[in-house]
Amino acid sequence: MRDRITDALYGAGWGAVKRLPEPVAAALGRGIADTAWKRRGKGVLRLESNLARVVPDTTPERLAELSRAGMRSYMRYWMESFRLPAWSAERVRDGFEPKDLHILEEGLAAGKGVILALPHLANWDLAGAWVTTHLGVPFTTVAERLRPETLYDRFVAYREGLGMEVLPHTGGSAFGALARRLRAGGLVCLVADRDLSDSGVRVDLFGEPTRMPAGPALLAQQTGARLLPVTLWYDGPSMMRGRVHPPVEVPEGGTRAERTAAMTQSLAAVFEAGIAEHPEDWHMLQRLWLADLERPPADLERP
Structure with a gap:
C-alpha cells in the first residue's frame, strides 16, 4: 500500500504541477518546503547535520536559516523536475548558464569520450536537458533503482523524455555499457558525491572520511575519456548556473587502486569547493559521512 501511495503521489506531481503557472508552482514548492522545515522531520535534521x-x-540560528533555504532549494528541484517535460527548448536554454563550457566542447571534439561528474547540487536534470537540447549532445547516465518498481520506471521515462539514456545502477552491466559509449566518443554524466554500493573509494570531505563511487575514475582510466567535474547553483528565481572544471588527470604512477583513490579525492576537492560556495543548494538529506553510517544517531536514522 505504501509503495502504491508513493507512486501515485509522484504521478500526481508530474501530472498536475506541470500544468500550473510557473509562479504558482514556485510558491507551492516554497510552501511545502517551509512546512517540512517547521516540522523538523528526519530529512530536515539530517540536512542540518550534513550542513x-x-x-x-x-x-x-544561521544553520537553521541555511537548512530552510536548503529545503526550499530541494523543493525547487522537484517543482522544476515535475515541469521540465512541458518546458520548451527556449525555456530550458534560458534557465541555465554554464561557465567554461569550452572545456566540455574541447573534450567532445577530441573524440575519446567525456565523463561529467556532479554532486547533488541544484538541478542536475535541468543541466542534462540543457545539454541535449542546446548542445544537441545525447548522453548516458545511471539511475538508482527505486521502490516501487513503477516509480523507478517513471523516473526512467522522465529522463529518457529529456533525451538521456538511463541505465540501472544495479541488476545489469552499467559499467560495461558506459565504457562502450565512451569508447565511441560519447558523453556520460554521473552524480558522484554519494556511494550507493558500500564499496566506493574512501575520501576526505570537509575534513571527515566518507566514500564516493569509483566509477568515474575507473571509466577514465579504462577508456581514456576525460573526467570533468561540474558544479551547479541557483541564481535567482528563474536561473541556474554551473561551471565545467578542468579535467581530473590520470596519475602516471601507482597501482590502479592508488590512481583511482587519487582521482576520486581530486573530484571530492572540487565538489567540496562548490558545495561550500552554495551550501543551500546541496540536496543531501541522507547519511553520508562514515561516522554517521557506522553509528547513525537514532533520531536521525532515515526510514
Missing part, C-alpha cells in the same frame, strides 16, 4: 560539516563555525 554543520560544511559550515562548522556557524551559529545555530
